[in-house]
Amino acid sequence: MQVIADRIGWLVWISPPLPGARHDMGAAREHGIIDALTVYEFPAAADTAYQGAGPTVAVPQRRRRLDPETGRYRKLSENQKDVNAAHARRRGPGERINAELKNWRILRKIRSSPNQAAELIAAVQTLMIANA
Secondary structure: OOEEEOOOOOEEEEOOOOOOOOOHHHHHHHOOHHHHHHHOOOOEEOOHHHOOOOOOEEOOOOOOOEOOOOOOEOOOOHHHHHHHHHHHHHHHHHHHHHHHHHHOHHHHOOOOOHHHHHHHHHHHHHHHHHHO
């Protein structure tokens, strides 16, 4: 499932589930999230799984590549660490929504097909929005 939250941590949308294992970027593309963010030039903050999603999707700096001389990862500069800290603060409200969803035991224990789970997810989304 993909989750979209606003800046202050209110749930906006939960995607229907997809069958099988999907990478976050693949699921976001399949649901049209990446295209919508690009077309409407809507800024978003995401984790490193969304690298390459386009100019409107901000992702944190990843660790640098292996240093061929030492065989170790190169460390991030202090400036890059500061940028990542600011990015984490920006993503915080969305992560809170994900944590709330994980508190719904019924979503943790889904054993049905994704087609049947979509109705359950829609009901949880309705309850979360109504209680907000």
